[in-house]
Amino acid sequence: MIQKPKGTYDVFGLMGLEVRYLEKLFESIMEKYHYQYIRTPIFEVSNLFHRTVGETSDIVRKETYDFKDKGNRDLTLRPEGTAGVVRSFIENKMSSYPNQPVKTWYIGPMYRYERPQAGRFREFYQFGVEVFGDTDSYMDAEVISIPVNYFKMLGLKNIKVKINSLGDRESKENYRKSLLDYFKPYLDSLCDDCKERYIKNPLRILDCKIDKDKDFFKKAPKTIDYLNEESKKHLEDVLKYLKALEIDYSVDSNIVRGLDYYTHTVFEVEALIPSLGNQNVLCGGGRYDNLVKSLDGPATKGVGFALGMERLLDVIHNENIKLVDDLVDIYVVPMSENTKEQVISLVNYLRLNGFVVETDYLNRNLKGNFKQIDRLNVKYIIFVGEDEIKNKKVKIKDNHTKEEYEIEFDKLIDFLDDLEGSNYEEHI
Numbered sequence: 382m383i384q385k386p387k388g389t390y391d392v393f394g395l396m397g398l399e400v401r402y403l404e405k406l407f408e409s410i411m412e413k414y415h416y417q418y419i420r421t422p423i424f425e426v427s428n429l430f431h432r433t434v435g436e437t438s439d440i441v442r443k444e445t446y447d448f449k450d451k452g453n454r455d456l457t458l459r460p461e462g463t464a465g466v467v468r469s470f471i472e473n474k475m476s477s478y479p480n481q482p483v484k485t486w487y488i489g490p491m492y493r494y495e496r497p498q499a500g501r502f503r504e505f506y507q508f509g510v511e512v513f514g515d516t517d518s519y520m521d522a523e524v525i526s527i528p529v530n531y532f533k534m535l536g537l538k539n540i541k542v543k544i545n546s547l548g549d550r551e552s553k554e555n556y557r558k559s560l561l562d563y564f565k566p567y568l569d570s571l572c573d574d575c576k577e578r579y580i581k582n583p584l585r586i587l588d589c590k591i592d593k594d595k596d597f598f599k600k601a602p603k604t605i606d607y608l609n610e611e612s613k614k615h616l617e618d619v620l621k622y623l624k625a626l627e628i629d630y631s632v633d634s635n636i637v638r639g640l641d642y643y644t645h646t647v648f649e650v651e652a653l654i655p656s657l658g659n660q661n662v663l664c665g666g667g668r669y670d671n672l673v674k675s676l677d678g679p680a681t682k683g684v685g686f687a688l689g690m691e692r693l694l695d696v697i698h699n700e701n702i703k704l705v706d707d708l709v710d711i712y713v714v715p716m717s718e719n720t721k722e723q724v725i726s727l728v729n730y731l732r733l734n735g736f737v738v739e740t741d742y743l744n745r746n747l748k749g750n751f752k753q754i755d756r757l758n759v760k761y762i763i764f765v766g767e768d769e770i771k772n773k774k775v776k777i778k779d780n781h782t783k784e785e786y787e788i789e790f791d792k793l794i795d796f797l798d799d800l801e802g803s804n805y806e807e808h809i
């Protein structure tokens with residue numbers, strides 16, 4: 382038997398309903414924020430990720446799916462969404478749009494060659510946003526508010542927003558120097574990867590999962606102590622606006638993020654669920670004011686985030702939140718083989734009028750149809766027999782109250798709409 386590739390999963394059954402619910406809710410929130418949908422290719426030229434995510438990041442060093450196509454081009458399955466959206470922003474000259482800032486959102490699969498475990502896959506879905514333009518710190522707070530409001534609407538309780546600032550280019554450079562000085566005497570005690578990070582990008586050392594519990598690690602310099610006045614003010618303003626948005630947060634100097642492009646604000650939203658272990662970060666993001674320019678675009682600031690759908694679903698299950706009810710409005714029962722065409726036509730008519738309709742596909746007898754109705758969550762049953770067709774009427778049974786009605790075919794939709802109205806309060 383051929384099995385799915387390691388680190389991937391299939392979506393079907395209840396999970397199919399849950400995933401679609403999560404996607405639709407995210408989409409409806411993005412409509413309220415008036416962000417625009419963007420879709421970029423799943424593969425990009427490899428160099429894009431080297432120049433954005435960063436040569437020294439674990440993602441680019443170890444985790445990308447790289448391949449050559451038949452034209453000998455170096456391509457990579459995207460490990461994250463920001464790089465492609467930035468490329469698209471530049472290539473499509475979105476900086477010249479009259480409507481600024483350019484606020485985009487996306488949902489799509491990402492690929493990382495990581496060791497699969499709970500909450501960590503090789504193909505996973507991210508919901509994210511990227512905003513471009515000369516925005517101030519309110520934009521950082523708004524971007525943070527999107528996952529927070531989303532989680533609130535889903536009813537998640539145990540979540541925590543952690544925020545930090547890496548500062549602007551000058552602050553980041555001062556901090557980099559302080560890390561070089563600090564780690565120099567400990568070089569021999571660092572893991573091999575960190576020795577390389579020390580030379581290429583010392584900030585990355587703070588992301589190390591191997592060295593992170595060592596004593597000297599905990600006393601390493603903190604980004605916040607190296608912020609210049611402008612960067613300090615940016616952070617203070619973000620925190621002020623988060624308060625205005627009634628978002629609880631904690632400032633955590635350990636948040637440096639695993640991608641190279643950030644400046645100023647970086648943030649993560651964690652779920653406080655022990656079973657998720659290290660994979661409890663639901664969402665991460667931040668500001669990247671130099672990224673567009675570094676990819677040869679016009680100097681344009683950026684800020685965004687992405688959240689992992691699989692981890693979110695884990696948390697939802699863990700908190701016993703029921704996302705979906707698989708409701709069927711009407712089940713149409715054919716009472717005789719001779720009425721099949723009329724049944725098919727009625728089913729179609731009801732669906733076109735907006736009802737969720739099921740019927741018999743397996744030529745079941747009446748008992749079999751009732752068993753099927755019991756398996757489904759059916760509100761109304763409509764019986765169509767030869768008599769009903771002759772009299773241009775149908776028999777309707779309320780599957781919960783067991784009340785029965787006989788309705789003329791012409792009046793069916795009005796009748797069903799009225800029933801729905803009278804039951805409305807019961808269903809919310």
Ligand code: HAM
Nearest residue numbers: 461463501502505662663664665666667685686687689
């Ligand atoms: P990231 O922190 O690498 O950031 O990923 C964001 C989220 O994707 C994580 O918090 C996690 O929920 C999920 N995730 C990452 N890797 C995996 C995996 N292997 N399996 C399952 N879920 C995973 C970014 O990707 C940035 N592009 C975020 C961003 C957007 N920053 C600015 N704009």
